[in-house]
Amino acid sequence: MSVTEAAGTRPRNETAPGAEPIIVVDNVSKSFGPLQVLHGVSLTIERGTMVAIVGRSGSGKSTLLRCMNALEEINGGTIQVCGNRVAMDDRASVKRLRSEVGMVFQSYNLFPHLTVLRNITLALTVVQKKSRADADAIAHKVLGLVGLADKAEAYPEQLSGGQAQRVAIARSLALSPKVLLFDEVTSALDPELTGEVLKVMEDLARDGMTMVLVTHEMAFARRLADIVVFMHQGKVWEAGPPAEIFADPKTPELRQFLSSGL
Amino acid sequence: MISYSFDFSFLLTAWPAFLRGAWLTIVLAGTSIALGFVLGLVCAILRSGKSKLLSGLVGIYVEVIRNTPFLVQVFIVYFGLPSLGLRLSAETSAVIALVINTGAYSSEIIRAGIDSIAKGQLEAAECLGLNKLQVYWHIILIPAVERVYPALSSQFVLLMLSSSITSQISAQELTAEANMIQSETFRSFEVYLIVAAVYLALSVLFRVVLWGIGQFAFVRRRKLRT
Amino acid sequence: MITFSSTHLIYLIEAARWTVLLSVLAFIGGGAFGLVLALGRVSQHKWLRWLSAAYIQIIQGTPLLVVLFLAYFGLSILGLDIPPIIAAGLSLTLYTSAFLGEIWRGCILSVPKTQWEASNCIGLSRMQQYRHVILPQAARIAIPPTVGFMVQIIKNTSITSIIGFVELARAGQIVNNSTFEPFITFVFVAIIYFAMCYPLSLASRHFERKLNVGN
Numbered sequence A: 001m002s003v004t005e006a007a008g009t010r011p012r013n014e015t016a017p018g019a020e021p022i023i024v025v026d027n028v029s030k031s032f033g034p035l036q037v038l039h040g041v042s043l044t045i046e047r048g049t050m051v052a053i054v055g056r057s058g059s060g061k062s063t064l065l066r067c068m069n070a071l072e073e074i075n076g077g078t079i080q081v082c083g084n085r086v087a088m089d090d091r092a093s094v095k096r097l098r099s100e101v102g103m104v105f106q107s108y109n110l111f112p113h114l115t116v117l118r119n120i121t122l123a124l125t126v127v128q129k130k131s132r133a134d135a136d137a138i139a140h141k142v143l144g145l146v147g148l149a150d151k152a153e154a155y156p157e158q159l160s161g162g163q164a165q166r167v168a169i170a171r172s173l174a175l176s177p178k179v180l181l182f183d184e185v186t187s188a189l190d191p192e193l194t195g196e197v198l199k200v201m202e203d204l205a206r207d208g209m210t211m212v213l214v215t216h217e218m219a220f221a222r223r224l225a226d227i228v229v230f231m232h233q234g235k236v237w238e239a240g241p242p243a244e245i246f247a248d249p250k251t252p253e254l255r256q257f258l259s260s261g262l
Numbered sequence B: 001m002i003s004y005s006f007d008f009s010f011l012l013t014a015w016p017a018f019l020r021g022a023w024l025t026i027v028l029a030g031t032s033i034a035l036g037f038v039l040g041l042v043c044a045i046l047r048s049g050k051s052k053l054l055s056g057l058v059g060i061y062v063e064v065i066r067n068t069p070f071l072v073q074v075f076i077v078y079f080g081l082p083s084l085g086l087r088l089s090a091e092t093s094a095v096i097a098l099v100i101n102t103g104a105y106s107s108e109i110i111r112a113g114i115d116s117i118a119k120g121q122l123e124a125a126e127c128l129g130l131n132k133l134q135v136y137w138h139i140i141l142i143p144a145v146e147r148v149y150p151a152l153s154s155q156f157v158l159l160m161l162s163s164s165i166t167s168q169i170s171a172q173e174l175t176a177e178a179n180m181i182q183s184e185t186f187r188s189f190e191v192y193l194i195v196a197a198v199y200l201a202l203s204v205l206f207r208v209v210l211w212g213i214g215q216f217a218f219v220r221r222r223k224l225r226t
Numbered sequence C: 001m002i003t004f005s006s007t008h009l010i011y012l013i014e015a016a017r018w019t020v021l022l023s024v025l026a027f028i029g030g031g032a033f034g035l036v037l038a039l040g041r042v043s044q045h046k047w048l049r050w051l052s053a054a055y056i057q058i059i060q061g062t063p064l065l066v067v068l069f070l071a072y073f074g075l076s077i078l079g080l081d082i083p084p085i086i087a088a089g090l091s092l093t094l095y096t097s098a099f100l101g102e103i104w105r106g107c108i109l110s111v112p113k114t115q116w117e118a119s120n121c122i123g124l125s126r127m128q129q130y131r132h133v134i135l136p137q138a139a140r141i142a143i144p145p146t147v148g149f150m151v152q153i154i155k156n157t158s159i160t161s162i163i164g165f166v167e168l169a170r171a172g173q174i175v176n177n178s179t180f181e182p183f184i185t186f187v188f189v190a191i192i193y194f195a196m197c198y199p200l201s202l203a204s205r206h207f208e209r210k211l212n213v214g215n
């Protein structure tokens, strides 16, 4: 283990993170009918950091992520992204949010009827109104970043899971978001394919991308996250640098979670 | 044993009439397919839409059409509507009946396509910033139609074949032409053998053309050879 | 002027019995022949596969009305003075068999290949495989589309009115000729057809849901 890893930090090529909050979640609660899933969650995500959210199944990790991206309506509290309050019923605010936040899903959700290239350029041309040529250029660039420059003309069904997920990441990247949300993006992949996706995410982190990921990849979180958030029963149970969280859990719930080998 | 000698000599003079009939059927069916597809698309959108009323009305329309014979639908349009003050030519009536009929079947087929689009697709598109209309067009409707295109094509070939029924209101098409030739030549069996062959050729033609349209419209079909 | 009355309605309903009878005939005849075609389509003999495929393609590429005319005029060539119900029944049988044959072929093919292999391993002959293993499973899958196709049969019997067979649609024309109220008459005709077809449509959907849940 290298010195920097042991210290829980990672080398960066830009100014020190932590100065500017990108996402501020304040006392958020969320219910599905009678079932309350989030109980007053508060969390701040600073520019240029990677925040890993861990916790048992059903603890509300995905729900929190989806609330940050206005895929779910919140019942209490506030969420601010890049200084703007997220409100699902305010079209302008949602529109701005979409341009600032990218999201990658466990099931890739590539559009099966479009080529890899068109999957990436669709939003560039339709939403950002870029020309096809400009959009193609951007698409080729981001495909290069994820190591799939040769797959531009392939269709999603012709890709392996790992390739599909890298295309999904490229698709989000193409819109140059300020923050990327990842919801268990490697959970559907075989171990061999997990590595290639994690590698792409690691590259992004080193380039200073702000990232929030829900993950079961503890080794990855431990090595690369700036903050690890342990969620339990719809609350932020513990949060802190990975060195603290993994080496010195304060609560029995976290201790048990870590020892369960997840 | 009865001896019957086949006599196809009427073809020498009647072949232009068969060709004209075939052409009329192509026009009649082609028009009805185009309009029926549009009607089916609109109905499928309404059927899977938010308005309970519109969705219910489309549901009733679809069930009524699918559970009554086309012949009776043709009669209602051609003989029935005039008594409500709407007098239409045989050809117009034929097109209307065919469009209404195909619209119902197509809408069910397209709706199945719409229903088969996974929710994750919509969320992914939303996250990319597409608005509701853009999501509906790019992520729901186009892939839905692409997915059910083979079923739609079969339905359209069936429509072309059912158009023969409109000969019963004397709409000008292939079977009506044949009926005329038959009444002049009295070679009924031979005439309908020829007609059957022409319809067979037409159904091959329609299949090929519809396939070609699919290849043109849906690039993925062309690329992946499905 | 005679207006549409309950007498006419009763006449229509009575004529609908012929529609039902013709449908049943077509289903029995078409079903029996259709099963042969389906087995032919999946036969080990190339020419049997080819023959049944050709038959199905030809019938499915020809309008039922033309098949009906061919049956009607073809039978009269044979010099037989046959009642229209024979030509009607024959053409509907030919038509139904092609469609059921194709539907059932799909059902037979959807029985997993391993079932063939497994039943082969326990020493069943090909006939026994069909009889005891394949067809019972295919039949379960076949129920929803078969019931659905019954609706098509019932609707298609209306075409036999064209050669003068007095079933529901023809009865409608007869009533119309005396009442001159085509709209009401044919709407009632449509309602009676609907009353026969819709329950079958519902049943087909019900069976399909049940099958999907079962799997």
Ligand SMILES: Nc1ncnc2c1ncn2[C@@H]1O[C@H](COP(=O)(O)OP(=O)(O)OP(=O)(O)O)[C@@H](O)[C@H]1O
Binding pocket: A032, A035, A037, A055, A056, A057, A058, A059, A060, A061, A062, A063, A064
């Ligand atoms: N759309 C929904 N409707 C109703 N209940 C839901 C919905 N989405 C999530 N839930 C419930 O909310 C709770 C939290 O779900 P969530 O998906 O956020 O958990 P998670 O921490 O992401 O779990 P996992 O690790 O299994 O993905 C669960 O009990 C789940 O059943």
Ligand SMILES: [Mg+2]
Binding pocket: A061, A062, A063, A183, A184
């Ligand atoms: Mg989750």
